[in-house]
Amino acid sequence: MVEVFGQNGSGVEDMLDVENKRMADSLASKVTRLKSLALDIDKDAEEQNRYLDGMDSDFMSVTGLLTGSVKRFSTMTRSGRDNRKLLCSVSAGLIVVFFILYYLVSRAGT
CATH class of the missing domain: 1.20.5 (Single alpha-helices involved in coiled-coils or other helix-helix interfaces)
Incomplete structure (x- = not known):
């Protein structure tokens, strides 16, 4: 066992x-x-x-x-007054370019 x-x-x-x-x-x-x-x-x-x-x-x-x-x-x-006119022109141009690019990008997305 x-x-x-x-x-x-x-x-x-x-x-x-x-x-x-x-x-x-x-x-x-x-x-x-x-x-x-x-x-x-x-x-x-x-x-x-x-x-x-x-x-x-x-x-x-x-x-x-x-x-x-x-x-x-x-x-x-x-600086002087002439530069302020240039500044306004540049700012307006940038705003226009921004909206053109926005329009093109939104158009390309659809």
């Missing part, structure tokens, strides 16, 4: 050992997938950081251009 119990105990241990190996393999494959996902997320984050850094430098250059334009515009408005 001891031999039967010993064989059953050994059989149970073998089954548990096989089950443990199967679960360990399953866990190893899940860990490998998680590691791959983590590396992909890291790569994507680095690419997005590079993209944002590029956008930051672009915005800084546009800010510099706009600041210079505003300074020139302010200088023109503060």
Whole structure:
């Protein structure tokens, strides 16, 4: 009777050992997938950081251009009467160009 119990105990241990190996393999494959996902997320984050850094430098250059334009515009408005007439003409021209572009874009969208 001891031999039967010993064989059953050994059989149970073998089954548990096989089950443990199967679960360990399953866990190893899940860990490998998680590691791959983590590396992909890291790569994507680095690419997005590079993209944002590029956008930051672009915005800084546009800010510099706009600041210079505003300074020139302010200088023109503060100067003599002739420049005010020029300023009104330029402003009216820009408004007309804006409406023409708006009309063309709305027309192209339909």
